[in-house]
Amino acid sequence: MGFHSFESPYDWSRIDPYRRRAEQCPGGLVDLSVGSPVDPVPRSVREALAAAADVGQARGYPKTAGDGPLRQAVADWFCRCRGVDLDALGADLVPTVGSKEAVALMASLLHLGPGDRVVQPRVSYPTYAIGTQLAGAQVTTVDDPADTDSWVDLPGVRAIWINSPGNPSGRVIDRAGLAKIVQAARSIGATVLSDECYALLDWSGSAQASPCILESQVCGGDASGILCLYSMSKQSNMAGYRAALVAGDAQLVKAMTAYRKQVGLIVPGPVQGAMRAALEDGEAVTAQRNVYARRLHALTEALGAYGYDAVMPQGGLYIWAQARSGDCWADMAELSRLGILASPGEFYGAGRYLRFSSTITDEQLDLALGRLRSAA
CATH class of the missing domain: 3.40.640.10 (Type I PLP-dependent aspartate aminotransferase-like (Major domain))
Structure with a gap:
């Protein structure tokens, strides 16, 4: 019978316009959209x-x-x-x-x-x-x-x-x-x-x-x-x-x-x-865990200063916050002007939210924190 057809809003090409706009920001893009690890393999x-x-x-x-x-x-x-x-x-x-x-x-x-x-x-x-x-x-x-x-x-x-x-x-x-x-x-x-x-x-x-x-x-x-x-x-x-x-x-x-x-x-x-x-x-896992905890705490504080209802998650790698405008795509556009790319909540079944990933380098984290705080 083979595979049946499927439907999904999970199409990363939909965020390409926001990515291109964010790349034009002085200092370049800070990508908080994808949960793809960037730190060294142990x-x-x-x-x-x-x-x-x-x-x-x-x-x-x-x-x-x-x-x-x-x-x-x-x-x-x-x-x-x-x-x-x-x-x-x-x-x-x-x-x-x-x-x-x-x-x-x-x-x-x-x-x-x-x-x-x-x-x-x-x-x-x-x-x-x-x-x-x-x-x-x-x-x-x-x-x-x-x-x-x-x-x-x-x-x-x-x-x-x-x-x-x-x-x-x-x-x-x-x-x-x-x-x-x-x-x-x-x-x-x-x-x-x-x-x-x-x-x-x-x-x-x-x-x-x-x-x-x-x-x-x-x-x-x-x-x-x-x-x-x-x-x-x-x-x-x-x-x-x-x-x-x-x-x-x-x-x-x-x-x-x-x-x-x-x-x-x-x-x-x-x-x-x-x-x-x-x-x-286990030592390497604990070290990486500490890195993510530090990044998440810093992102939570900066997103909160910018105006999001950001709180430290109970677990995982992401901050899940309600869109300031009430619509994830409007917020995607606003953030792209700061050179920041988030993940639209519509991908996960909630179009009034955004997901921010902590899988970024410390250099990228510092850029994101600076931009969010200066725009607050």
């Missing part, structure tokens, strides 16, 4: 990639399910950083070629299609909806998936997307909210899809990581009906490596792994070595 990761460039899985075909050392590193990371024992849950895992393909193909790999419904947050990463549409299933948006009454009785619900910390809002769902989602999904035989790519960038409290959907107190010690996604892109500046993973319900993961093997969705061997190093290098 040395441990680069060294691991080089060491794996001419051994084992580099010369031959790599293992779709991940080689033994990577699988052990993932299990150890879940235990150390997320408080999750994958073995005790009966969970399995598979590396993915970045998190975006995992998101976009998820509904198809779950065999969803016409007549099936996938619930997602109304304000969210656009690829959740695109992936559902590609499978031919129906997208249903709700203000808050933790408000399970808003979706549990709808006909045909087969999966629920959640994202904590969220993109773009930065919202963190607490353990009680996660447990409520799991309980409701299980009551109707639906799968919980938890995108936790920003998990180690939690600013909401003393913990450095947000709650995990696979924690025993959330899932009841059982991974059934749950899939958790994680990525190296944000924690280790490895977006270009296309290095991510899915862990959870062993039956679902095994079935997905079989399909991935047949269509060649396999993380290259050297990248598997780099992923292992990234998961093991």
